[in-house]
Amino acid sequence: QVxxxxxxxxxxxxxxxxxxxxxxxxxxxxxxxxxxxRQAPGKEREFVAAISWSGENTLYGTSVKGRFTVSRDNAxxxxxxxxxxxxxxxxAVYYCAGDNYRPSSLGFSANDYDYWGQGTQVTVSS
Numbered sequence: 691q692v693x694x695x696x697x698x699x700x701x702x703x704x705x706x707x708x709x710x711x712x713x714x715x716x717x718x719x720x721x722x723x724x725x726x727x728r729q730a731p732g733k734e735r736e737f738v739a740a741i742s743w744s745g746e747n748t749l750y751g752t753s754v755k756g757r758f759t760v761s762r763d764n765a766x767x768x769x770x771x772x773x774x775x776x777x778x779x780x781x782a783v784y785y786c787a788g789d790n791y792r793p794s795s796l797g798f799s800a801n802d803y804d805y806w807g808q809g810t811q812v813t814v815s816s
Contacts, residue, residue, distance in 0.1 A: 691716055691717060691805065692714050692715070692716050692717040692719070692721075692722060692788050692790070692805050693714070693715050693716045693805075694712055694713070694714055694786050694787070694788060694805055694806065694807035695712070695713045695715075695807055695808070696710060696711065696712050696713075696784060696785065696786050696807040696808065696809060696810040697710070697711050697713070697810060698710040698711050698810060699784060699810030699811045699812045700811075700812070700813070701813045701814075701815065702776055702812075702813070702814055702815070703814070703815050704776060704777055704778055704814055704815065704816050705775060705776065706776050706814070707772070707773060707774045707775075707776065708772075708773045708776065708812060709770060709771070709772045709773070710726070710770065710771040710773070710784055710786075710810060710812075711768055711769070711770055712724065712726075712768065712769040712770070712771075712786030712807060713767065713768050714767045714768065714769070714788070715767065717790070719762075719764050719767040719768075719769075720743050720744070720764040720793075721743065721790045721793055722743060722788035722789060722790045722793055722805070723740065723741065723742050723743055723788070723789045723790075723792060723793045723794065723795055723796065723797065724740065724741050724760075724762060724769045724786060724787065724788055724789075725737070725738075725739070725740040725741075725786070725787045725788075725789065725797055725798075725802070725803050726738040726739045726740070726760060726769075726771045726784060726785070726786055726787075727784070727785045727787060727800060728780075728782035728783065728784045728785065728812075729782055729783050729785070729809075730781060730782040730783075733782075735785075735800050736751065736753075736782070737751045737798040737799070737800075738750070738751050738754055738758065738760075738771065738784070739751065739754065739758055739760035739771060740760065740796040740797055740798060741760045741761065741762055741769065741796070742793065742794050742795065742796060743764075743793035743794060744794075745761060745762050745764075747794070747796055748760050748796070749796040749798060751798070753779075754773075754780075757773065757774050757775045757776075758771060758772065758773050758774070759771070759772040759774075760772075769786055771784070771786075773812070776812075776814045777814060778814045778815065778816045779814075780812060780814050781812060781813050781814050782811075782812060783809040783810065783811050783812075784809060784810050784811075784812050785806055785807055785808075785809045786806075786807045787800070787803035787805060787806045787807070788803060788804070788805040788806075789802055789803045789804060789805075790804070790805075791804070
């Protein structure tokens with residue numbers, strides 16, 4: 691089983707940028723498709739982005755498309771979420787997730803992923 695640990699969250703002003711990392715251990719990272727989700731207080735978990743095991747294919751949620759970029763470095767067992775032009779409505783706990791059942795797919799439902807990190811808080815001030 692893979693263990694996932696997010697980092698890189700914090701407080702940033704609107705218009706700023708952050709890069710989140712998702713460090714994987716315990717299994718071969720390239721066996722997994724990776725997803726990013728977020729959850730704001732009182733709201734359901736929202737799909738942000740997904741990337742296939744090779745990094746060749748990506749998918750983005752409507753609210754972040756054009757501002758966020760998902761990537762991965764399998765040699766470093768790490769995935770990334772680059773977030774630009776941040777808005778207050780991007781404030782949430784961000785989670786990375788792994789799917790080794792369909793590593794070439796781009797799942798956009800939380801149910802597509804079996805492995806989750808603990809989350810990292812991103813707060814965007816206006």
